[in-house]
Amino acid sequence: MKKFLILFLFFYFSLSISAKEVPLKIHFLDVGEGDSILVEAPTGETLLIDTGNFISGFKVSQYLKEKNIQRLEHLIFTHPHLDHIGGAFLMVQEFSVKDIYDNGENLPKQDIYRWYEQLVRQRAGYRVLSGGDELSVGEFELEILWPARPFVFSDFNVNSLVIMIKYNDFRCLLMADATDQIEKTLLKTGRDFKAEVLKVGHHGAGDASGIEFLQAVSPKIAVISVDRDNIRGYPSAETLERLKKSGSKILRTDQSGTILLTVDRKGKLTLKEER
Numbered sequence: 169m170k171k172f173l174i175l176f177l178f179f180y181f182s183l184s185i186s187a188k189e190v191p192l193k194i195h196f197l198d199v200g201e202g203d204s205i206l207v208e209a210p211t212g213e214t215l216l217i218d219t220g221n222f223i224s225g226f227k228v229s230q231y232l233k234e235k236n237i238q239r240l241e242h243l244i245f246t247h248p249h250l251d252h253i254g255g256a257f258l259m260v261q262e263f264s265v266k267d268i269y270d271n272g273e274n275l276p277k278q279d280i281y282r283w284y285e286q287l288v289r290q291r292a293g294y295r296v297l298s299g300g301d302e303l304s305v306g307e308f309e310l311e312i313l314w315p316a317r318p319f320v321f322s323d324f325n326v327n328s329l330v331i332m333i334k335y336n337d338f339r340c341l342l343m344a345d346a347t348d349q350i351e352k353t354l355l356k357t358g359r360d361f362k363a364e365v366l367k368v369g370h371h372g373a374g375d376a377s378g379i380e381f382l383q384a385v386s387p388k389i390a391v392i393s394v395d396r397d398n399i400r401g402y403p404s405a406e407t408l409e410r411l412k413k414s415g416s417k418i419l420r421t422d423q424s425g426t427i428l429l430t431v432d433r434k435g436k437l438t439l440k441e442e443r
């Protein structure tokens with residue numbers, strides 16, 4: 169009888185575990201001035217896109233540790249501005265990172281970039297990403313939409329990696345610090361940019377999120393990664409107005425803290441704001 173009960177409990181628990189679906193999780197981390205986005209595949213693989221700045225890189229590291237993440241399958245730097253790569257110096261040394269990518273931007277001759285080159289680009293598993301590349305992470309895919317190769321612009325922001333996350337029918341478009349120059353160039357390709365979630369380009373600055381592009385993406389949720397009371401005055405009032413007109417719900421890391429978005433297999437979204 170005892171044996172039977174143990175066997176029954178074993179089957180009961182294994183059934184209840186397998187019945188519980190693990191969703192795709194996208195964490196838009198509150199890193200103050202900068203970007204950092206953690207994506208956890210339902211199968212457990214982890215991807216980190218950007219690492220915040222020199223101050224908030226520590227917060228990214230703490231956040232991952234709290235989530236019991238010790239290993240990153242993929243680490244992507246969208247472009248080498250310090251509000252995106254600042255945490256790299258900590259993250260790369262503290263975590264086991266398998267594959268590491270950036271946009272291959274020409275780096276200025278400064279010590280900080282010499283160290284970045286040494287730590288990131290000279291690693292085994294380093295690869296340059298360009299428009300047209302695709303990566304498979306667990307059950308979801310990443311499609312790189314930008315930049316074109318060779319670079320057609322010489323501005324760091326304009327050469328940002330633009331990434332579409334694809335999970336079944338769900339789409340999330342991550343614009344990094346892309347401006348309307350990229351948006352216009354992308355629109356000319358005539359492809360489908362529709363996405364339920366948009367990580368707004370360039371921290372909500374006025375030089376990104378043009379009306380035509382927003383119409384093409386038509387996001388239900390627009391996430392702005394921005395510092396509170398920042399010196400640049402982001403997000404711009406005009407951009408907020410355009411986003412409102414597009415009908416999307418606007419979420420900002422300066423107001424919500426870290427924003428966690430979960431997506432189940434059928435595309436059902438749930439949102440959790442830190443504050």
Ligand SMILES: [Zn+2]
Nearest residue numbers: 202249251345
């Ligand atoms: Zn930035």
